[in-house]
Every structure is written in C-alpha cells, then in structure tokens.
Amino acid sequence: MLVFRDISTLQNHLRNLKNNNKIIGFVPTMGALHKGHLSLVNKSISQNDSTVVSIFINPTQFNNVDDLKTYPSDINKDLELLRSISDKIIVFNPESDELYSGDIKPDQFNFNELDRYMEGEFRGNHFAGVATVVSKLFSLIKADYAYFGEKDFQQLRIIENLIKEKKFKIKLIRCETIRSEDGLALSSRNNKLNFSSKKIATNLFKALNFAKEKIDVLCIDEIQQKISDNLSNFKEIELEYFVVADEKNLKPIKHKQAEKCRAFIAAYISGIRLIDNLKLY
Numbered sequence: 577m578l579v580f581r582d583i584s585t586l587q588n589h590l591r592n593l594k595n596n597n598k599i600i601g602f603v604p605t606m607g608a609l610h611k612g613h614l615s616l617v618n619k620s621i622s623q624n625d626s627t628v629v630s631i632f633i634n635p636t637q638f639n640n641v642d643d644l645k646t647y648p649s650d651i652n653k654d655l656e657l658l659r660s661i662s663d664k665i666i667v668f669n670p671e672s673d674e675l676y677s678g679d680i681k682p683d684q685f686n687f688n689e690l691d692r693y694m695e696g697e698f699r700g701n702h703f704a705g706v707a708t709v710v711s712k713l714f715s716l717i718k719a720d721y722a723y724f725g726e727k728d729f730q731q732l733r734i735i736e737n738l739i740k741e742k743k744f745k746i747k748l749i750r751c752e753t754i755r756s757e758d759g760l761a762l763s764s765r766n767n768k769l770n771f772s773s774k775k776i777a778t779n780l781f782k783a784l785n786f787a788k789e790k791i792d793v794l795c796i797d798e799i800q801q802k803i804s805d806n807l808s809n810f811k812e813i814e815l816e817y818f819v820v821a822d823e824k825n826l827k828p829i830k831h832k833q834a835e836k837c838r839a840f841i842a843a844y845i846s847g848i849r850l851i852d853n854l855k856l857y
C-alpha cells in the first residue's frame with residue numbers, strides 16, 4: 577500500500593494513473609477509522625480503478641482547542657485496517673504545513689444558508705474549516721468521485737453545494753450511515769465513551785426513530801418536546817438540538833411538508849458531543 581506524506585509525490589503518482597485513463601475515487605477522513613469509514617472505502621474500491629484515502633485531522637474545523645487535542649488518532653492501526661481491505665489503496669497522510677502554508681485558518685465561503693442551522697449554528701466556523709480542507713484536497717487530488725457519509729448529512733449537503741459553486745469536476749457519492757447493532761452511529765468520537773455511556777448514547781437513535789414513527793400523528797413541536805423530556809431523564813445526556821429540517825435546503829420545518837425531510841440531533845453524552853440524523857420520509 578502506498579502512503580504519501582507530501583503533495584508532490586502524491587501528485588506524480590496520480591498523474592501516472594490519470595495518463596493511463598484510470599478512474600479515481602477519493603475518501604477524505606480524519607482517521608481513527610471504523611466500519612463507517614471502511615464502507616466508504618469499499619464503495620470507492622468497487623466503483624473506481626484506484627482509491628485515495630486521506631487521513632488528516634483538520635485543525636480549522638475544530639471550534640474547540642481541547643476537542644482538537646483529544647481527537648482520537650492511531651495512524652498505524654488505520655494503515656493496518658486499510659491494508660486489510662486492499663493493498664492497492666493510496667493513502668495521503670500529510671502534516672498541517674503541507675496543506676496550510678502560512679496561517680492555519682479557514683477561507684470564507686457562501687454556503688447558501690445550508691450552514692445556518694444545526695452544526696453551523698452550534699459550531700462557529702466549523703463548515704468553513706471543512707470546506708477549506710476539502711477544497712484543497714479536491715484541487716490537488718483531482719479525483720473523479722468523492723465519498724461522503726450521510727452520518728454527517730449537513731456536511732454532505734454543504735460539500736455538494738461547494739462542488740456546484742466552485743465547479744469542481746468531481747461527483748459526490750452519498751453513503752449510508754453505518755451503525756452498531758444497537759443503532760449507535762459509528763463515530764471516531766465513540767472511542768471516548770465507556771461501555772455504559774455507549775449504551776446511553778443509543779437514545780439518540782431511539783429519539784430519531786421516535787420522530788420517524790410519530791411524524792404522521794404528532795406535530796413537530798410535540799415530537800421535539802417529548803424527545804427533550806425523555807432525554808432529560810438521563811443525567812449523562814445534554815441535548816443541544818433536535819431539529820426536523822428539509823432534506824435539500826436544511827431549513828428547519830414546524831409543519832409536515834410534501835418535500836423530503838430529516839431529523840437531526842446533537843447531544844453531549846458524558847461530555848462527548850455526538851451527532852446523528854435520520855430520514856423521516
């Protein structure tokens with residue numbers, strides 16, 4: 577398996593592949609890989625001649641220094657996992673200086689209001705940081721397809737919008753959320769939870785399912801209230817938001833509409849912030 581740490585050798589290698597008309601898939605990650613990430617990698621492998629996986633903890637998307645410092649990381653384990661899938665994967669694992677020359681700060685973007693609510697509201701500048709690093713990676717890798725998880729649905733919509741606005745010649749492939757048997761969405765941050773907190777965290781998925789069950793019989797305010805009341809019974813859970821929003825423009829809705837919608841949730845479980853979402857219809 578090839579592991580590149582600098583841009584120029586990666587680009588030399590990719591140029592060769594492109595000259596041979598190879599189709600390239602790209603999976604951006606921050607490492608601490610789990611089966612959710614691997615499902616994206618496997619999808620890319622099945623649909624492309626070559627797959628590039630980037631592993632880079634992007635400092636500009638963290639709005640909290642401690643969160644960045646304590647973000648789980650184990651590059652050797654990640655490489656072992658990727659190698660176990662295919663030794664043909666191309667890994668890009670740069671240092672910060674390689675991607676950010678000079679100041680480590682996000683660029684400015686117009687996300688057409690997709691960043692107005694939910695993560696955009698509670699994590700200032702988070703999406704500008706994400707879009708900054710994703711733009712850099714898209715520009716230097718020039719892949720044909722990029723794989724993003726629905727686990728981070730708002731991020732996925734923002735990147736779809738970015739591709740359109742910046743006219744990147746790449747197509748985003750949406751990948752479904754991978755969950756553990758009890759419904760907890762896999763996340764690198766789950767590594768920070770102990771056994772009992774992981775169990776309690778399954779209440780987020782239960783809340784989303786409750787919304788899906790009740791969307792035809794209760795109004796959205798009532799659903800929100802019942803979820804908030806129920807979660808307040810757990811001292812380990814601090815709900816940040818529960819929102820039902822239009823799937824396309826991500827605007828919160830108060831009444832059922834004809835267009836597709838999703839429920840979104842963010843909460844601290846024993847001090848660890850988790851997010852999840854579910855399509856309602």
Ligand code: AMP
Pocket residue numbers: 604605606607611612613615616723724725726727728751752753754755761762763764
């Ligand atoms: P991250 O390393 O958290 O930045 O995630 C990298 C990519 O993996 C993003 O496109 C995520 O949406 C995706 N991803 C993370 N967790 C999951 C999951 N449980 N199921 C599917 N995709 C996921």
